[in-house]
Amino acid sequence: MGEKIKLEIRNMTKLYKNNDGVRNINLKVKEGELITLLGPSGCGKTTILRTIGGFLKCDSGSILIDRKPIEHLPPEKRPTSIVFQNYNLWPHMTVYENMAFGLKLRKIPKAERHRQIMEMLDLVKMTGMEKKYPNQMSGGQQQRIAIARSLLLKPEVLLLDEPFSALDAKIRSQMREELRKFQIDLNITVVFVTHDQEEAMALSDRIVVMNKGTFEQIGTPADVYNNPVNKYVAGFIGDMNFIELADKTIAVRPENVLIHRGTRGGIKGKIRATMVLGHYSEVTVDTKHGIIKAFVSCENSNIFHPGESVSLSFTKFHEYDKKDLAS
Amino acid sequence: MKRNKLIVLALILTLSAVMLCSCSEAGSSGADADKPKVTLWATGSDNIRALFEKAIEVYNSKPESKSIVELQFIMQGSGDQGLSDRLAAAKLAGRKDTDFDLIAENGSSLAGYIDKAGDDLFVPLDFSKIPNYENVLIKSGFYTECVVPYRGTTVVMAYDSERVPDPPKTFEELDEWIKANPGRFAYNSPGTGGAGGAFVNWALYRNLPLEAYTSTDEKWVTEWESGWNWLKEIHPYLYQSGGKTVYPNKNQGALDLLINKEVDLIPAWADQVLTNLANGILPETVKIYQLEPALSGTDVVFAVPNLGGNPEDTYDFINFMISPEGQKICLETIFAIPVIDVSLIDSDAKDMVADLDVSKFTVISNGRLGSIRNEYWDNNIATLP
Amino acid sequence: MEKRTWKTNLFIAAMIAPSLILTMGIIIYPIINTIVTSFRSSDGSGFSLEYYKFIFTDKIAVNNITYTMGIVIVTVMGSIVISYLLALYLRFTDSKISKFIGTMYLLPRFIPQLVAVYAMITVIRDTGLLNRISRLFGKDFRPGLMYNAKGITLMNLWFNIPFATMIIVASLSAIPDSVIESARDVGAKKLNVFFKMILPLSFKDVMIAMTFVFMSNVSAFTTPYVIGGNNPIMLGVYLRKQFSEYANYELAAALSVVMFLFSSVSAVIYIYTNLKEKEWEKV
Numbered sequence: 004m005g006e007k008i009k010l011e012i013r014n015m016t017k018l019y020k021n022n023d024g025v026r027n028i029n030l031k032v033k034e035g036e037l038i039t040l041l042g043p044s045g046c047g048k049t050t051i052l053r054t055i056g057g058f059l060k061c062d063s064g065s066i067l068i069d070r071k072p073i074e075h076l077p078p079e080k081r082p083t084s085i086v087f088q089n090y091n092l093w094p095h096m097t098v099y100e101n102m103a104f105g106l107k108l109r110k111i112p113k114a115e116r117h118r119q120i121m122e123m124l125d126l127v128k129m130t131g132m133e134k135k136y137p138n139q140m141s142g143g144q145q146q147r148i149a150i151a152r153s154l155l156l157k158p159e160v161l162l163l164d165e166p167f168s169a170l171d172a173k174i175r176s177q178m179r180e181e182l183r184k185f186q187i188d189l190n191i192t193v194v195f196v197t198h199d200q201e202e203a204m205a206l207s208d209r210i211v212v213m214n215k216g217t218f219e220q221i222g223t224p225a226d227v228y229n230n231p232v233n234k235y236v237a238g239f240i241g242d243m244n245f246i247e248l249a250d251k252t253i254a255v256r257p258e259n260v261l262i263h264r265g266t267r268g269g270i271k272g273k274i275r276a277t278m279v280l281g282h283y284s285e286v287t288v289d290t291k292h293g294i295i296k297a298f299v300s301c302e303n304s305n306i307f308h309p310g311e312s313v314s315l316s317f318t319k320f321h322e323y324d325k326k327d328l329a330s
Numbered sequence: 331m332k333r334n335k336l337i338v339l340a341l342i343l344t345l346s347a348v349m350l351c352s353c354s355e356a357g358s359s360g361a362d363a364d365k366p367k368v369t370l371w372a373t374g375s376d377n378i379r380a381l382f383e384k385a386i387e388v389y390n391s392k393p394e395s396k397s398i399v400e401l402q403f404i405m406q407g408s409g410d411q412g413l414s415d416r417l418a419a420a421k422l423a424g425r426k427d428t429d430f431d432l433i434a435e436n437g438s439s440l441a442g443y444i445d446k447a448g449d450d451l452f453v454p455l456d457f458s459k460i461p462n463y464e465n466v467l468i469k470s471g472f473y474t475e476c477v478v479p480y481r482g483t484t485v486v487m488a489y490d491s492e493r494v495p496d497p498p499k500t501f502e503e504l505d506e507w508i509k510a511n512p513g514r515f516a517y518n519s520p521g522t523g524g525a526g527g528a529f530v531n532w533a534l535y536r537n538l539p540l541e542a543y544t545s546t547d548e549k550w551v552t553e554w555e556s557g558w559n560w561l562k563e564i565h566p567y568l569y570q571s572g573g574k575t576v577y578p579n580k581n582q583g584a585l586d587l588l589i590n591k592e593v594d595l596i597p598a599w600a601d602q603v604l605t606n607l608a609n610g611i612l613p614e615t616v617k618i619y620q621l622e623p624a625l626s627g628t629d630v631v632f633a634v635p636n637l638g639g640n641p642e643d644t645y646d647f648i649n650f651m652i653s654p655e656g657q658k659i660c661l662e663t664i665f666a667i668p669v670i671d672v673s674l675i676d677s678d679a680k681d682m683v684a685d686l687d688v689s690k691f692t693v694i695s696n697g698r699l700g701s702i703r704n705e706y707w708d709n710n711i712a713t714l715p
Numbered sequence: 716m717e718k719r720t721w722k723t724n725l726f727i728a729a730m731i732a733p734s735l736i737l738t739m740g741i742i743i744y745p746i747i748n749t750i751v752t753s754f755r756s757s758d759g760s761g762f763s764l765e766y767y768k769f770i771f772t773d774k775i776a777v778n779n780i781t782y783t784m785g786i787v788i789v790t791v792m793g794s795i796v797i798s799y800l801l802a803l804y805l806r807f808t809d810s811k812i813s814k815f816i817g818t819m820y821l822l823p824r825f826i827p828q829l830v831a832v833y834a835m836i837t838v839i840r841d842t843g844l845l846n847r848i849s850r851l852f853g854k855d856f857r858p859g860l861m862y863n864a865k866g867i868t869l870m871n872l873w874f875n876i877p878f879a880t881m882i883i884v885a886s887l888s889a890i891p892d893s894v895i896e897s898a899r900d901v902g903a904k905k906l907n908v909f910f911k912m913i914l915p916l917s918f919k920d921v922m923i924a925m926t927f928v929f930m931s932n933v934s935a936f937t938t939p940y941v942i943g944g945n946n947p948i949m950l951g952v953y954l955r956k957q958f959s960e961y962a963n964y965e966l967a968a969a970l971s972v973v974m975f976l977f978s979s980v981s982a983v984i985y986i987y988t989n990l991k992e993k994e995w996e997k998v
Contacts, residue, residue: 056896056900057899057900058896058899077899078896078899078900079899079900079901079902079903079904080902083900084900084901085896085897085900087893087896087897088893089893090891090893090894091893091894091897092897093894093897093898093912094894094916094995095915095916095993095995096995104898104901104903104911105901105902108901108902108903108907109902136994136995137995138995149897152901153900153901156901156902412959415959519945521956521960571841571857571859571861571862571863572859572860572861572862572863572865573859574862574863574944576861576862576863576944576945577944577945578862579940579941579943579945586840590840590841590842590843591842592840592841592842698962701960701961701962704956704960704961705956705960705961708945708946708956708960709775711945712944712945712946713775713946
């Protein structure tokens with residue numbers, strides 16, 4: 004990943020008739036960076052992606068790729084390529100024809116076309132599928148071809164709109180890894196849209212957490228996880244316990260909760276249940292602030308029994324002012 | 331999945347069939363169950379349907395009526411199988427269980443019925459059981475013993491008196507007028523309505539002996555030559571649309587041209603013109619007159635087909651239709667020419683038909699020669715450039 | 716699907732029986748009857764092809780066939796092209812006007828045929844609405860659309876455009892937005908998107924719409940009877956004349972067989988396009 008800014012969005016606003024949309028968006032994406040727009044559905048992440056791709060016109064502001072404004076260009080003239088959640092492939096064309104279509108439009112000679120397509124099929128491990136029609140392939144294979152088709156055109160920015168959400172969990176994580184591998188190998192700039200925070204954490208160089216048309220926080224996955232700037236981000240990324248006090252909210256990740264026999268900790272409570280989740284266990288504790296969740300290593304989990312009185316302390320926590328949140 | 335759809339489809343079809351059946355059952359009530367039901371079959375333009383609906387409504391509502399009449403109406407030119415074909419089919423199949431109890435038809439058309447179905451299609455009537463029959467001024471020229479005329483109808487010339495102050499009366503005058511006023515005369519294609527048919531007949535039979543008028547002998551076809559030639563001669567002078575002579579379809583088609591002032595002179599059924607005048611569709615300036623010799627007209631008669639019905643049941647309704655009350659309905663609904671002395675009828679409308687005396691009609695009844703005429707016309711006149 | 720028991724079989728048979736019997740009685744039997752009649756010879760001695768020979772050699776008959784085919788082909792082409800453009804507009808434009816048209820365009824299908832025909836006549840006849848409007852401007856415009864092929868074709872378009880549009884709109888709606896957007900994304904301009912994506916993906920339904928329009932117009936009666944001229948006439952009117960005016964029952968039978976064959980050409984195309992699933996359409 005270089006330091007060069009590949010994609011820049013300046014003061015962009017796009018509103019729909021019902022006043023939903025995105026306002027005053029500013030974002031810089033570096034060359035070779037994979038940035039994720041993360042948020043619940045309706046937060047405007049897809050809107051941003053579609054304005055970059057040219058499928059929506061922005062009301063104001065500008066979009067630049069390599070410092071050249073592109074917001075006035077139709078999709079076919081933009082150096083971007085998009086992969087949707089599904090139905091990307093043209094159903095009446097074979098895999099080969101699907102991949103060749105864009106190259107033909109670029110007047111690339113037949114032999115060269117063939118070489119590039121075969122090379123790309125090899126890269127995505129789909130050699131031998133070129134004569135298949137989309138409906139003869141699994142959803143995962145289709146998305147792989149869709150990404151390959153986009154990559155083939157060497158876009159300056161690759162736009163991915165929840166490309167893996169329609170796939171089942173196992174394929175999804177496999178596809179994620181592969182995508183990350185191509186992206187790093189080929190040094191492509193990617194804007195990735197998802198509502199799945201786990202996916203965002205696993206893939207991204209940086210994550211943009213979105214809420215109701217605005218950015219809440221931009222940062223590396225570790226940054227966003229460890230230092231959520233507000234309660235919204237804290238709640239959206241990872242597991243978090245919230246303790247409501249009169250004037251503030253305390254947020255603690257379960258792994259930062261220590262459980263003590265006796266009363267050494269500040270908060271008293273009773274063990275409610277323990278649940279083994281692989282290499283760690285989840286222990287839930289009833290307190291006067293509600294249920295607090297703690298992760299403990301497996302070896303320690305069997306020392307706590309439901310009903311036992313314990314106390315809790317926090318190795319790390321965040322404080323959010325209630326007034327701030329209200330504003 | 332396909333199989334499921336099929337089952338649903340079959341279910342829907344069955345249900346709708348059941349519903350249709352039950353609906354039609356519900357129609358007949360038992361109130362007049364003791365009176366015999368008489369189904370009257372009639373054919374023609376919509377005004378005839380209106381006439382019978384009116385007359386039947388009045389008749390059925392009279393407590394002293396001896397039957398309950400129902401109307402089955404076949405609209406002319408609607409593409410339906412004609413009444414004569416239906417009767418012939420039933421007759422030739424030897425059926426005795428039909429509901430063809432009574433028909434109303436032009437006297438001049440009956441020859442065509444007999445042609446198709448045989449001499450014994452109609453049942454001789456017992457006129458002593460139809461008391462009003464003695465008031466009927468004309469006795470039909472054909473099958474007199476089987477029919478009761480209930481009105482007269484004739485084709486006349488209709489013209490716009492504003493633009494044609496002095497309409498042509500004789501053949502020579504008409505020939506001259508048509509050629510002097512190109513595009514202002516039209517007659518409907520003879521296969522689609524009787525007015526055009528009567529005009530073509532007029533041209534074909536004008537110089538033929540009277541015996542030809544009521545003959546179905548094909549020898550007369552060769553005598554039509556000069557008539558055809560005249561029709562071909564006037565072809566270029568008739569109504570034009572899109573640069574070509576066209577003949578409107580149906581009686582109403584020619585009337586529409588007159589209504590819209592696209593032509594000034596047409597042959598038309600007297601009753602249709604008078605009806606359209608009365609309800610204001612035709613401008614008041616439109617008047618009617620008769621050519622010399624007259625365009626053909628006919629008495630319209632009731633007859634009982636020999637298809638199982640009981641003639642006795644029909645007499646009361648026939649008697650009603652030729653009573654002064656029935657004649658008044660005919661006159662006022664469709665301006666029909668009465669078959670009884672006009673002075674017996676109490677109506678303001680009688681002046682309008684005063685000049686059209688049913689006993690002076692030219693009647694042409696040539697049976698299947700009519701089909702030959704239509705086919706010849708379609709193949710030789712309609713095809714003219 | 717689960718295995719059928721004899722009960723279900725019996726049920727299916729019982730459900731289908733009424734419609735099957737009805738079909739046999741009112742469709743199959745008359746068809747056979749008509750075919751047999753059409754081959755009768757005029758002297759009653761046996762069977763011959765004379766009526767078919769007449770239909771394809773008689774000047775008037777041949778003229779009527781060409782006339783009918785001409786009108787039908789123009790109707791099919793015209794209604795498909797106009798419907799396709801309308802369907803494209805309805806599918807890809809999101810405005811108040813397109814929504815309004817989208818709800819209104821089927822209206823003509825709810826108007827009884829004869830009413831529509833007479834309504835059209837009051838507009839297009841030489842003294843009709845168009846003429847009256849022209850007279851307001853001091854002109855005397857006579858459309859010349861009555862009693863000829865132009866008027867019939869116009870009326871046919873009026874009837875068939877809503878129908879064809881309905882089929883094509885359904886077909887275009889089945890094409891996902893992402894298919895079109897990905898095409899534009901890889902660099903296809905609008906024309907390219909149309910010819911490479913939209914047209915091939917809707918081609919089958921266009922063919923189906925064409926065959927339906929063809930079949931319903933080749934045997935049309937009301938419109939040509941009321942609007943058409945006296946010669947040449949469309950086959951539907953010609954058939955009626957042969958049957959109910961001239962009582963040429965054998966010729967009428969042969970003519971209906973011929974019309975049936977014309978229709979079946981397009982029916983074959985319909986069945987063929989429907990049955991021949993391309994590789995990409997198989998699920």
